[in-house]
Amino acid sequence: MRLVISTCSAQYVGKLSAHLPEATRLLLVKADGSVSIHADDRAYKPLNWMSPPCSLNESKNESGEVLWTVTNKAGEQLIITLHEVHNDVSHELGVDPGLIKDGVxxxxxxxxxxxxxxxxxxxxxxxxxxxxxxxxxxxxxxxxxxxxxxxxxxxxxxxxxxxxxxxxxxxxxxxxxxxxxxxxxxxxxxxxxxxxxxxxxxxxxxxxxxxxxxxxxxxxxxxx
Amino acid sequence: MRLVISTCSAQYVGKLSAHLPEATRLLLVKADGSVSIHADDRAYKPLNWMSPPCSLNESKNESGEVLWTVTNKAGEQLIITLHEVHNDVSHELGVDPGLIKDGVxxxxxxxxxxxxxxxxxxxxxxxxxxxxxxxxxxxxxxxxxxxxxxxxxxxxxxxxxxxxxxxxxxxxxxxxxxxxxxxxxxxxxxxxxxxxxxxxxxxxxxxxxxxxxxxxxxxxxxxx
DNA sequence: TGATATATCTCGAGT
DNA sequence: ACTCGAGGTATATCA
Missing domain, CATH: 3.40.1350.10 (Trna Endonuclease; Chain: A, domain 1)
Structure with missing residues (x-):
């Protein structure tokens, strides 16, 4: 699991088109390949995301900013421009035993x-x-x-x-x-x-x- | 936004009852008061969570472990036992401008x-x-x-x-x-x-x- | 694989 | 505060 705090903007083209203006957010990259962009509100739901299976490509644009291009098999794309990175840490978590429910x-x-x-x-x-x-x-x-x-x-x-x-x-x-x-x-x-x-x-x-x-x-x- | 990597277990009692065995996970505390417990998979959905408005109380149990008790107005509770904390960082993100959609x-x-x-x-x-x-x-x-x-x-x-x-x-x-x-x-x-x-x-x-x-x-x- | 029903649905708009 | 509808719904089950 990789946690990046970054001032970023983003664009999603897939089931719909959506755009995210520049702001500081959490970028969460999980071991399953998923990427999600979190603001400091909206409970657990990210502003934008890509579900696995998908691949993350890291590059630089002409201004020297880091560019994340996340693509899935259907050709849907989430493109994140990292204008400034404030923090970038990774942790190995391992496989989770999962939730045990009752009452459905x-x-x-x-x-x-x-x-x-x-x-x-x-x-x-x-x-x-x-x-x-x-x-x-x-x-x-x-x-x-x-x-x-x-x-x-x-x-x-x-x-x-x-x-x-x-x-x-x-x-x-x-x-x-x-x-x-x-x-x-x-x-x-x-x-x-x-x-x-x-x-x-x-x-x-x-x-x-x-x-x-x-x-x-x-x-x-x-x-x- | 507070990011804690911790070996933890948890219990939720509310709309249903659910239990989370011990494992290492991400605990995400947002400025809106929400708390979510993420494993390194399941895309953006947490294993367990509490939606805002809710309050987080930090205490210690009889074994000296940190205990998070998250309660909402309806009396629903998410109780997290932090057996070991591997990382604990906070960042100020500010208000997000939000997502602009097309194609609805x-x-x-x-x-x-x-x-x-x-x-x-x-x-x-x-x-x-x-x-x-x-x-x-x-x-x-x-x-x-x-x-x-x-x-x-x-x-x-x-x-x-x-x-x-x-x-x-x-x-x-x-x-x-x-x-x-x-x-x-x-x-x-x-x-x-x-x-x-x-x-x-x-x-x-x-x-x-x-x-x-x-x-x-x-x-x-x-x-x- | 496709269709169907569920979800701690979440989230936003309107009343 | 509550209801209603939409969602990149996602997810599990069953044919």
Whole structure:
């Protein structure tokens, strides 16, 4: 990893054209070949960058300034002019073991499929990722009266999710073996707009407590 | 901007829970308060981070190791244990003038409005950003037979764009002065899903060659 | 490889 | 403050 603090300007030509006026910034060159230009704001996002695989060529322009030309296979280019270099250090970091995550949509779906009685007593799972022509329904199940229920699961429930479930329901209700199929929209948090739209379409909303569900699934995973 | 090279481990508890085993990494602290943990790969994306506004508290644990506790208003926490610090430098960068872009959706819209005959000979523009109760329609025009056409423009055409156009068409067709109004979905790239949905709803799809269009609009801008 | 859904999306504009 | 849309989205999964 190479860290360069430099007063620079830059030009990107690729998926779009973009230009960066002269200012002092951090140039970050990683071992994977990526180059990114960071200002002192915008959180972790660089002003401009080139993703790997790409190659960095260092040269000088007619004014004697250092020129970095970063090119990828698609011919996209990031050209950086280093007007002045204030610092230039390199460090060997080695391979990183990476991040271990917990608490994403697939976990929610798994947990809810395993504990289908979250929705009501005596409910039964038909299958997870039930296939349809326009994509898989997260969970298809039957309620205690044997009626078919399609469940769409999101971490954050917004209007898109309701639209998606609506499309599935329309399709599923064309199948005489399944119909009538009703819908449940389940999420850790449901936006008011989404709730309104769902109600308007006769779709039930369910807010899920992920921690509680995880606690039921495996008490050893409780945080407290 | 503060750059620290350190052998560290970290824990994030917030929108999800995540853990980072011990390894040597770059810790990047920006003037906006953000903290990010970079490995020597994964392009510009950090392994873990905290977005501003947040506050960084530096302390020591019982083993005498440096502990960074980064907290935001929502109570999300990123806790970094610095087992060993290899380098620690700070630089004042000042405010950045930012990136100037070209080739985004608004340009496409401008170009297509100027060259409405891209859609057919003798078409006429009614107006760009035609206002409706649920938002502006990108382009409203009339075809060579005087029939009203609503055009939705995207750089990448996915299912959301078709939904959006569908809502506009429903609304516009309630206006006796305009109806019948048909729709065209125009994008540089149209996803198969979106194409299928559009066809199902009687919406025409049109793939646009941005460079060609720009070439027509201003030959001096041609790349070749 | 291509298509699809997710993301601690991020970021900016508009209300 | 919040919502909505766009992104050089990037990234992972699955066919």
């Amino acid at each position: 949509e697939s976990h929610l779906q798994e947990l809810l499929a395993q504990h289908i009685d979250t929705f009501g007593p005596d409910w039964t799972l038909v299958r997870r990722e039930f296939p349809t022509a326009i994509g898989p329904v997260d969970i298809l199940c039957r309620d205690n009266k044997g009626a078919t229920v399609a469940i769409e699961i999101k971490r954050r429930g917004d209007i898109d999710g309701v639209e998606q479930l609506t499309r599935y329901l329309e399709l599923l209700n064309r199948d005489p073996l399944l119909k009538p199929v009703r819908g449940i929209f389940a999420a850790q948090e449901i936006k008011p707009q989404a709730k309104t739209l769902a109600q308007d379409r006769g779709i039930e909303c369910l807010v899920i407590d992920y921690d509680a569900l995880r606690g039921i699934a495996d008490p050893s995973l409780r945080l407290f | 959706e608004s340009h496409l819209q401008e170009l297509l409005a100027q060259h409405i005959d891209t859609f057919g000979p003798d078409w006429t523009l009614v107006r760009r950003e035609f206002p409706t109760a649920i938002g502006p329609v990108d382009i409203l025009c009339r075809d060579n037979k005087g029939a009203t056409v609503a055009i939705e423009i995207k750089r990448r055409g996915d299912i959301d764009g078709v939904e959006q156009l569908t809502r506009y068409l429903e609304l516009l067709n309630r206006d006796p002065l305009l109806k019948p109004v048909r729709g065209i979905f125009a994008a540089q790239e149209i996803k198969p899903q979106a194409k299928t949905l559009a066809q199902d709803r009687g919406i025409e799809c049109l793939v646009i060659d941005y460079d060609a269009l720009r070439g027509i609009a201003d030959p001096s801008l041609r790349l070749f």
